[in-house]
Amino acid sequence: MTNEEDRNPQFYICDCFTTDNIFLKDYKLHVIFVSEQQFRLDYEASLRRLGCVTDKQFEDVLDKISQEVDRRRHLSVTSVKRAAAIKDEYQPLHPHVYHLQESYLAPKFRQIVEHCRSRDISEERLLDVVVEEAAARVYRFPVFEKSFCEQLLEELEHFEQSSAPKGRPNTMNQYGILLNEMGFDEGFITPFREHYLQPLASLLFPDCGGSCLDSHKAFVVKYDLNEDLDLSYHYDNAEVTLNVSLGKDFTEGNLYFGDMKQVPLGESECSEVEHRVTEGLLHRGQHMHGALPISTGQRWNLIIWMRASRERNKLCPMCNRRPSLVKGDGMADGFTKHC
Numbered sequence: 001m002t003n004e005e006d007r008n009p010q011f012y013i014c015d016c017f018t019t020d021n022i023f024l025k026d027y028k029l030h031v032i033f034v035s036e037q038q039f040r041l042d043y044e045a046s047l048r049r050l051g052c053v054t055d056k057q058f059e060d061v062l063d064k065i066s067q068e069v070d071r072r073r074h075l076s077v078t079s080v081k082r083a084a085a086i087k088d089e090y091q092p093l094h095p096h097v098y099h100l101q102e103s104y105l106a107p108k109f110r111q112i113v114e115h116c117r118s119r120d121i122s123e124e125r126l127l128d129v130v131v132e133e134a135a136a137r138v139y140r141f142p143v144f145e146k147s148f149c150e151q152l153l154e155e156l157e158h159f160e161q162s163s164a165p166k167g168r169p170n171t172m173n174q175y176g177i178l179l180n181e182m183g184f185d186e187g188f189i190t191p192f193r194e195h196y197l198q199p200l201a202s203l204l205f206p207d208c209g210g211s212c213l214d215s216h217k218a219f220v221v222k223y224d225l226n227e228d229l230d231l232s233y234h235y236d237n238a239e240v241t242l243n244v245s246l247g248k249d250f251t252e253g254n255l256y257f258g259d260m261k262q263v264p265l266g267e268s269e270c271s272e273v274e275h276r277v278t279e280g281l282l283h284r285g286q287h288m289h290g291a292l293p294i295s296t297g298q299r300w301n302l303i304i305w306m307r308a309s310r311e312r313n314k315l316c317p318m319c320n321r322r323p324s325l326v327k328g329d330g331m332a333d334g335f336t337k338h339c
Helices: 003-007 036-049 055-073 075-089 107-117 123-129 146-161 185-204
Strands: 012-014 022-024 029-031 132-135 138-142 176-178 215-224 231-234 240-247 250-252 255-260 271-273 279-284 287-291 294-307 325-327
Touching (some): 022 055, 036 055, 107 123, 107 138, 123 185, 146 240, 146 294, 185 240, 185 294, 255 279
Antiparallel strands (some): 012 325, 022 029, 132 138, 176 215, 215 294, 240 279, 250 294
């Protein structure tokens, strides 16, 4: 890779994006759709066991899949259009939250990062001193000051109530906000990943690309009694994930973690992890996890999927094949043409 390509790489998606990991929310099932014939052979019996028993219900499933495939095929173009419209139409409530400042970060988090930057720190020493292991290789630590979380939530709610166009994060999260479209990437998420999260991931996840994270997808998800209550068991399109609880007042809604995606569900025991406001959970993207239903209130979470092209260029984490590259916009899905 040339110096220019290293500074400004072209990122790609894998062509499995339009066919694989389509989530059928009504049946809590991820499916692959290449053709109706393939889909019927692979999933009709499973769907009938899950309650999809009439022809009308099956046609509704096919219609939802068709809409989702169409959304994915046009995602790059529509996302660029939305971002441009948001820039023109939306007036931020708190413009300063779009630019990372050290004062936003919890003092203990800054201390953790300083430990990670020191030459003589080890993973074991870091865990002894400052980081709590909430489940197997799931690390919990304070990330933001509460005052910053409150201001960020005010900004997000202000945007949500505006007339600006909005996209949804993925098929599993119907209610949420794509932070790159709002303009958070350059001034906030990218420096946050490069200067604060990279040292942590390098130490804690060197075996899955933690030392060479070079792109991300950042979004906020919302859980509400009248909207999404929970999140089904899944893995992320990421090498390393940070999940920060921003607020607001809520009860229940803990996360649970199983094993890696390669382990059959019946052989995996889950550990429940409390998710505390202002704190983050750092884990491997391929670590199976979900969110239990909230019982009262409303919960907002900041999610950062961090990608390492050096890892995913060899094997797409979503289809488990060598990626077949399709050009994308921005950071796309983090693939490059260079191993």
